[in-house]
Amino acid sequence: MNDTPAKRLPKTQRREQLIETAMAIVREEGTDALTLGRLAERAGVSKPIAYEHFKTRSGLLIALYKELDARQVAALLHALERTKPRLEDVARVVSRAYMHCYLELGPQWHAISAALKGDEQMDAFQQELIDGYVALYCDAFAPLVRLSRKALRLRCVAIIGAGEALAREMLQGRVEESAATAALASLIVAWLAGAA
Known part of the structure; x- marks a missing residue:
């Protein structure tokens, strides 16, 4: 887990960070481990931030694809x-x-x-x-x-x-x-x- 609070990033940079973090989760733990909650935790952001960017797990997976x-x-x-x-x-x-x-x-x-x-x-x-x-x-x-x-x-x-x-x-x-x-x-x- 990333214990360092996430600094404020512009929306596009935050999205890039979340995409890269999600790819790391898939690579290391598989797609079953990839949820918006897990993404937020690993990226050091709140769940609402992850939901704001991707809305649903399907939205996140499609963004990765x-x-x-x-x-x-x-x-x-x-x-x-x-x-x-x-x-x-x-x-x-x-x-x-x-x-x-x-x-x-x-x-x-x-x-x-x-x-x-x-x-x-x-x-x-x-x-x-x-x-x-x-x-x-x-x-x-x-x-x-x-x-x-x-x-x-x-x-x-x-x-x-x-x-x-x-x-x-x-x-x-x-x-x-x-x-x-x-x-x-x-x-x-x-x-x-x-x-x-």
Whole structure:
């Protein structure tokens, strides 16, 4: 427990502090230990402060999920900016980012997601995440292929489904990260190259 009283921070800094503290709780103790009360205690703030920022436990878990996702999207966009505009290169970068995300976030990401299964707010948020990645992939691949936006969107949905399946295999130790990355990149190229 943090016995030092929390100094007054601007709201955005306090939220960042609470997010980092919540991530530490999930990493060290698991999602079952993460409550708004436990967060407040560990961060050295009052419960009303934690409730003011996140409202509910679901709100807190979604905020954590958003933070982890935002970091991954920023890394992917940065990598794409430095990539040659060739289908094979973009496919490789997207695939590497997808698998690396799963490994880097590992148990935290999946524990947070699992803790919110069946939660209506989380279901809507997860669909929003998928839609965001589909749009990001469409934007990355559109200049490289001759497909309507609708046809490209469907293929990008399929890319995410394939990435999900390969990532599960990787996390279960059935395939190495490099093999999963190469498999996803080759699928992307095969699905999109004919339309290049």
